[in-house]
Amino acid sequence: DQQVKQNSPSLSVQEGRISILNCDYTNSMFDYFLWYKKYPAEGPTFLISISSIKDKNEDGRFTVFLNKSAKHLSLHIVPSQPGDSAVYFCAASPIYGGATNKLIFGTGTLLAVQP
Amino acid sequence: DAGVTQSPTHLIKTRGQQVTLRCSPKSGHDTVSWYQQALGQGPQFIFQYYEEEERQRGNFPDRFSGHQFPNYSSELNVNALLLGDSALYLCASHRTGVVYFGPGTRLLVL
Numbered sequence: 487d488q489q490v491k492q493n494s495p496s497l498s499v500q501e502g503r504i505s506i507l508n509c510d511y512t513n514s515m516f517d518y519f520l521w522y523k524k525y526p527a528e529g530p531t532f533l534i535s536i537s538s539i540k541d542k543n544e545d546g547r548f549t550v551f552l553n554k555s556a557k558h559l560s561l562h563i564v565p566s567q568p569g570d571s572a573v574y575f576c577a578a579s580p581i582y583g584g585a586t587n588k589l590i591f592g593t594g595t596l597l598a599v600q601p
Numbered sequence: 602d603a604g605v606t607q608s609p610t611h612l613i614k615t616r617g618q619q620v621t622l623r624c625s626p627k628s629g630h631d632t633v634s635w636y637q638q639a640l641g642q643g644p645q646f647i648f649q650y651y652e653e654e655e656r657q658r659g660n661f662p663d664r665f666s667g668h669q670f671p672n673y674s675s676e677l678n679v680n681a682l683l684l685g686d687s688a689l690y691l692c693a694s695h696r697t698g699v700v701y702f703g704p705g706t707r708l709l710v711l
């Protein structure tokens with residue numbers, strides 16, 4: 487049962503354009519969402535997060551949008567740069583009585599930014 | 602400020618053997634979690650340690666066990682290794698909020 491889904495295994499974008507990575511979830515108990523970037527042979531690197539009380543969070547070139555009614559979030563990267571080429575993981579955290587930060591990950595989207 | 606560190610970086614074992622992986626959390630973090638990432642998949646939660654006790658556990662068999670020490674560092678032990686245990690094992694730490702990951706230990710079981 488895949489509770490967090492990234493339906494696009496890969497995405498190719500031209501340098502300078504917008505990259506949009508999508509993520510869907512099924513569990514309404516998820517309360518906190520994070521995006522991680524992963525290069526080969528490295529651990530995931532935190533990019534940006536959003537709490538369910540917000541619908542948008544920005545950090546420089548990265549913006550995450552959350553649509554709770556649709557159980558959908560997206561990561562926008564503007565402008566895209568070749569160094570952004572990596573696998574991007576969406577992760578969700580369920581809140582059960584305060585014990586948290588157990589992350590449920592999607593399968594990842596490989597972003598390739600073409601110069 | 603050192604981030605999450607893990608050792609060793611790579612490991613080769615044979616079926617039936619036992620393995621121990623080690624992790625030091627980011628400075629100031631008191632909670633350590635372990636994840637398994639198989640090829641082409643997202644990381645899967647194994648278990649989480651807080652105050653030297655296992656607080657949460659994912660859907661992994663009892664062959665996977667762990668420990669947290671008073672200095673918050675942690676070990677992951679896997680007994681009776683199977684070929685399917687070949688994966689990248691990630692350690693993560695947090696106090697509140699964002700979870701930070703180490704570089705991982707690549708385990709190959711032959």
